[in-house]
Amino acid sequence: MVTIRDVAKHAGVSVATVSRVLNSTGYVREDTREKVMQAITLLNYSPNEVARSLYKRESRLIGLLLPDITNPFFPQLARGIEDEVHSQGFRLLFGNSDEDLKKEAAYLHTFTQNHVVGMITARTISDDETYEGLGFPVVFLDRTSPQYPSVYADGREGGRIAAQEIIKRGSKQITLLKGPPNVKPAQERFQGALETLSGANVDFQVMNTTSFSFHEAKKWAKELFEKHANTDGVIASNDIVAAAILREALQLGKSIPDELQIVGFDDIPQSELLFPALSTIRQPAYEMGKEAAKLLLKYIKKEIVQNKHIELPVTFIERNTTRKVD
Amino acid sequence: MVTIRDVAKHAGVSVATVSRVLNSTGYVREDTREKVMQAITLLNYSPNEVARSLYKRESRLIGLLLPDITNPFFPQLARGIEDEVHSQGFRLLFGNSDEDLKKEAAYLHTFTQNHVVGMITARTISDDETYEGLGFPVVFLDRTSPQYPSVYADGREGGRIAAQEIIKRGSKQITLLKGPPNVKPAQERFQGALETLSGANVDFQVMNTTSFSFHEAKKWAKELFEKHANTDGVIASNDIVAAAILREALQLGKSIPDELQIVGFDDIPQSELLFPALSTIRQPAYEMGKEAAKLLLKYIKKEIVQNKHIELPVTFIERNTTRKVD
DNA sequence: TTGAAAGCGGTACCAG
């Protein structure tokens, strides 16, 4: 491994000088700078991040904590974050929390022990004390937080829109899925939809689904049609569940969207490939990730931030599990 | 930040002693060990990974390079890796390469600069020189490599099985999708299927699809039925493309699987939620990730490894885009 | 069984 000392020796200068040209700090005469640069390229030297990190007490690493990368909503987020962060020269220390306090604590520990300059967390359970006194900026993603900077989509509005659109298209006996009680964004969608449904001239029922997983989704779908065979509109808690319901409905021979309309939530890439293609409420996941990264980077660079809370719009993506209106 | 010196002072010993109890190296009398432990818990001390990493020239970080986490096959891999690695006390430095040599080089650089103890790469383009002289073990995932340890599924066999199963179920005019030419596993599947198809009593055509992306998938699907309207069996290069084809076929009013059979590849979680549920060749992605991590960890711990190449079996998952046989 | 001290590879202060 070639060190700064090797470079200094080769260039016939001191390590201090090499450090200066490396970081473009302080004065360095042009010709010595060039000597140093030559030595650097000659030796193919590149500074040791760990040593730098030790002295400066900060690395170029950013912590990223997601509930579960296996949930199709998160890869988009992660990608948005990575693209932004990478373009600014930072790298990601990544972990899945499973919304498990123990794992989360382990990662927070890792992050501090490795001198990350900041972190992004998409945890949705609401117990913010865990994040106190961390010593580096934290951005919450996919949920609001009064104290912490955060980036999120307007879930409540999304819920409202979902309900409005399905009502507008003629469903009269709507089933609203509740989604995991501890996942805040899910509950906001739910509340939004509930709000609109309550005020509208339709019948509706709430079904208490408690998870998002692939496995469970099939279960909810079955249960839904057993309990509410006559429903003619479903507002699902996310696209996975919506896909499972669509599947079950087709299985039962229901015609979509004529007999039954379905609206999902998230707009994961796969939703477009379903048949009929899923109508859904889109959350701009990639952009959310990107915005979160930008926001964090501002804190890291100690720029002044105007809005510590960034809300991104949700939009109704009309595809073919809802009827057309004019 | 509380350092080893603080602990030493509190315990009335030297930093060397604290280090010894921390690492359980060398001799330390039981009662001094206890004094130290008390000081540690009292001060809530935990050692600085960066300092440790600098001296030892190795961290507890593992590099993970995936082509694109947004491709639904990779989150499973990533999760398998993370679970294993995390359980053994290691953490992940993660990046997407987009199969781009520049980005890849940037990450290799990051990994070395941050003293990773090893890395896993799922890159599929075959230019192994990039990985020479890295100074830490590398495990290739999702593809073979003669020199490097690697974990992969038997793609060729998968291709054969796909072809056998679709033939067995009566398709006579089969369309085989080629998949991205630079993605090795895709080409192996292709070759396997081609091999079986060539030797069988069926007509078939090869369609040259060059990517896996969601966006392109729809295009291939359209193109497929324009070019080969009379095809009665499709072997897709992965489940995304298969989903797009299923979608297009249903759109065109084809009855699945009676008129047209479709076999995918990968068995991503979503495939089960399609209607009809997708028959596919399963690659055990999670297990592959886990095995890759285990293999790497063996190298890291300098254990003797029996097989540097681990091949996992692929299996035909019979669902409803293929007909039943008895 | 313990402590002093020399690094690991950088950064930054201070003197010249």
Place this chain on the structure above:
DNA sequence: CTGGTACCGCTTTCAA
């Protein structure tokens, strides 16, 4: 404009 050097926090000889 440049060099010497202390120091970041930990590990590991070496000597006591």
